[in-house]
Amino acid sequence: MKSRFKFTAGPWNVNEGVEAFGPGVRETIDLETKVKKFAEIGLSGVQFHDDDAVPDMNNMSEKQIIDYAKDVKSMLDKYGMTAEFVAPRLWMDPHTTDGGFTSNSKEDYEFAMWRAKRSIDIANALGAKNVVLWLAREGTLCAESKDPVEKIGQLITSIDEMLAYDSKIKILIESKPNEPIDRSYCGTIGHVMAVSAASKDPSRVGAVLESAHAILAGLDPANEMAFALKFGKLGSVHLNDQNGCRYDQDKTFGSENLRNAFNQIKVLCDHNYGANGEMVGLDVKAMRTQKPDDQYRHIQNSMKLAMMMEQKVEKFDRAFQAECIKERNYEKLEMYVMELLLTD
Ligand code: 3MF
Ligand code: MG
Ligand code: MG
Numbered sequence: 001m002k003s004r005f006k007f008t009a010g011p012w013n014v015n016e017g018v019e020a021f022g023p024g025v026r027e028t029i030d031l032e033t034k035v036k037k038f039a040e041i042g043l044s045g046v047q048f049h050d051d052d053a054v055p056d057m058n059n060m061s062e063k064q065i066i067d068y069a070k071d072v073k074s075m076l077d078k079y080g081m082t083a084e085f086v087a088p089r090l091w092m093d094p095h096t097t098d099g100g101f102t103s104n105s106k107e108d109y110e111f112a113m114w115r116a117k118r119s120i121d122i123a124n125a126l127g128a129k130n131v132v133l134w135l136a137r138e139g140t141l142c143a144e145s146k147d148p149v150e151k152i153g154q155l156i157t158s159i160d161e162m163l164a165y166d167s168k169i170k171i172l173i174e175s176k177p178n179e180p181i182d183r184s185y186c187g188t189i190g191h192v193m194a195v196s197a198a199s200k201d202p203s204r205v206g207a208v209l210e211s212a213h214a215i216l217a218g219l220d221p222a223n224e225m226a227f228a229l230k231f232g233k234l235g236s237v238h239l240n241d242q243n244g245c246r247y248d249q250d251k252t253f254g255s256e257n258l259r260n261a262f263n264q265i266k267v268l269c270d271h272n273y274g275a276n277g278e279m280v281g282l283d284v285k286a287m288r289t290q291k292p293d294d295q296y297r298h299i300q301n302s303m304k305l306a307m308m309m310e311q312k313v314e315k316f317d318r319a320f321q322a323e324c325i326k327e328r329n330y331e332k333l334e335m336y337v338m339e340l341l342l343t344d
Contacts, residue, residue: 001307004269005280006044008084009299011035017288020090020247026292027033031072035079041300045082047281049089053126057118058093065118066104076126083126084171085235085236088115091136091180099137101158102151102185109154113161120166129237129277131162132208134174138197139184151193152185160200164294170201170306172235174223177217179248188217189224210238210283211264212250224261229271237273238283239264239306250285252298254305258341266316285318312340 005111011034016024030098032112035046051057053067076083090096090112098104100112115209119131138155173195186192189207196205206226214221228234243263254261267273274280282302286295317336324333 001304001311003303003307003310005274005306007042007303007306008045008047008279008281009038009043010047010049010200010281010283012049013282013284013299014116014295015285017286017290019288021029022288022337023158023226025288026290031077032075032196034331035076035081037296038299039081040311041296042303043081043299045084045279046076047132048086048122048126049085049091049220050086050115050122050130051089053083053086053122054118056113058132062118062121066121066125069122073126083123084281085128085130085132086123086126087121087132087134087174087190088182090115091134092283098145099135099139101133101135101155102138102146104146109158110343116158117165118160120162120169123169129168130170132236133159134176134208135184135186135310136176137181138186139178139181141182142269143183148185154193155185156198158204159195161281163199163201163204170204170206170235170312171245172206174210174213175217176210179216188219189227193228195315196233201313206233208236208238209234210240211253211260212240212248212283213238216245218245220263221260222267224321225264225273226267226271229267229273234273234278236278236281237268238281239302240282240284247322250283252284252305253282253302253326254309255301258309259337260307261305262312262337262341265306269310269313282306315340 012036016026018024047198053072054065055256057065090100095111097107123131173187175186175192176185192207196202199205209224211221214224240250241256242249243256282299284298284302285297
């Protein structure tokens with residue numbers, strides 16, 4: 001099956017199966033083995049957390065970090081893979097238990113900025129054009145613990161500091177309303193667009209839309225993508241799926257709601273997503289039940305479902321759609337879409 005898109009995934013998308021109520025059930029796989037397998041199954045690139053690329057970075061000098069990342073770049077080259085982005089993994093670090101960019105502690109803020117700047121250095125060494133900020137702990141567990149107005153200002157200041165550090169890097173904010181934090185400051189694409197507009201260089205501050213994050217916010221993933229597309233700011237997507245407002249599930253793309261999946265691919269195709277090098281990330285997690293001998297299948301399935309939806313989009317009869325719109329007969333249009341999805 002062919003695709004107009006270039007697909008990527010992160011090393012974290014192949015994992016041990018740890019969750020809140022149980023330990024890992026699969027062995028840890030090293031980065032190079034994952035990258036090799038990613039290339040074999042047809043991905044074009046890899047998404048990185050800063051410490052996926054440079055695991056011991058907290059104990060390394062700035063130069064050591066860059067040199068280490070250069071070796072990772074050579075490894076990627078060996079498999080013909082590109083690096084899509086680097087994201088500082090602040091939510092895992094003991095320094096940023098209460099967030100980083102919106103922390104009450106000056107030391108924690110400075111640590112977060114150190115990691116953000118190192119992420120930019122790593123991105124440059126890997127040849128990635130983007131730094132992604134998933135603002136996992138930027139918000140509150142206790143609503144009264146932070147002044148939200150002041151903290152949103154602090155977040156914008158931190159982004160301006162990143163923009164000033166490097167003249168080319170793009171900052172993409174990945175919106176998510178909650179989990180692990182209770183109330184997050186950048187819950188939707190609308191929030192991201194406002195932060196972008198308030199930054200010193202809005203042309204370099206965009207968004208990543210993850211399907212499941214939109215669903216967790218009670219919103220429609222395709223409409224969230226559309227909102228960022230309208231402003232020319234959809235820098236990446238994380239396709240996956242989610243069974244309503246449960247815990248964060250990262251299910252295979254399309255596995256819960258095929259019509260939602262169709263409309264996500266449709267909005268991306270209709271608005272030429274990818275024309276400026278944007279890639280299609282698959283932020284999916286294997287079920288904990290999945291055995292080690294077939295633990296890349298959720299990524300393969302997500303890619304296959306995305307490509308199947310591309311074929312449906314190609315088949316979508318625009319003349320029939322126009323006729324239905326003219327008649328304002330949306331019952332007719334809706335049934336046509338269902339038949340398109342359910343038949344060959
Ligand atoms: C959490 C996420 C994250 C981000 C990733 C890159 C671990 O819900 O979606 O995945 O996508 O950290 O920013
Ligand atoms: Mg997610
Ligand atoms: Mg994600």
